[in-house]
Amino acid sequence: MLYLKMACLYCRWVLYSIQKDFFMSAIFTKDFFTHMYRRKNFVPRLLLVLFAVILMGFCLSWLVLCDMGTDPCTMMNLAISDKLGMAIGDWQAFMNIVLLIFVIIFGGRNLGFGTLANMFLVGYSLQFFSWLWGIVLPAGVVTDGVFTSMTVRICVLFPSLICFIFAAALYMDVDLGTAPYDAVPYIIWNxxxxxxxxxxxxxVRMGFDIFVVIIALIFGGKLGVVTVLMAFVLGPVIEFVGNLLQKVIEIDE
Structure with a gap:
């Protein structure tokens, strides 16, 4: 009950903060996409986005095997998809489509090719690699979808976590559009x-992630150390990677 009250209070605060922007942002148009693919260094930026979102799904498949939590968004999606009996890729695609409508209304300027890539490739990459590990990993290494050995979990956890956080920050900072989920805190921030x-x-990002964790807990999600770390670390890392990219590739317009 406490989780539900906290979630409601956060929703009211968010809606109050952005109510003046309702129906004032750009929507998907031909001019919007034309501008997007004519941006500086479009091809390398697009390749970085595709690499980043597939890497996110790859890393998430290992984090799920470690059973020590995932990022807040995946924690919520895993909990809800499990309740509904849907495949994680299918549910994540559906959720992103619903969120896309919200984001288009409140802040279409945050959308682009990176939006579409993240909407579908992260969830289905997670689903594919999870299926693959179930086939190729030796019997006894994984039991009920998680690593049997705690030593293996810890050894796999840290590189997977570091790679995921970097990949998530990379796809956002390349600035070809963010996933509907990641666009929401940007809308709130603006x-x-x-x-x-x-x-x-x-x-703002930390507050939004904590709100999503509350939703995941309501649906029976399992809170792990990774979830807590990402809720407090992902925002600062996004800023750090963005500053780093400024020195490597022109991303400002």
């Missing part, structure tokens, strides 16, 4: 900047 310009994005 709305809040009009009222308090000094609010860092990382705090």
């Amino acid at each position: 709305a809040l900047k009009k009222k308090a310009s000094s609010i860092p994005f990382r705090f």
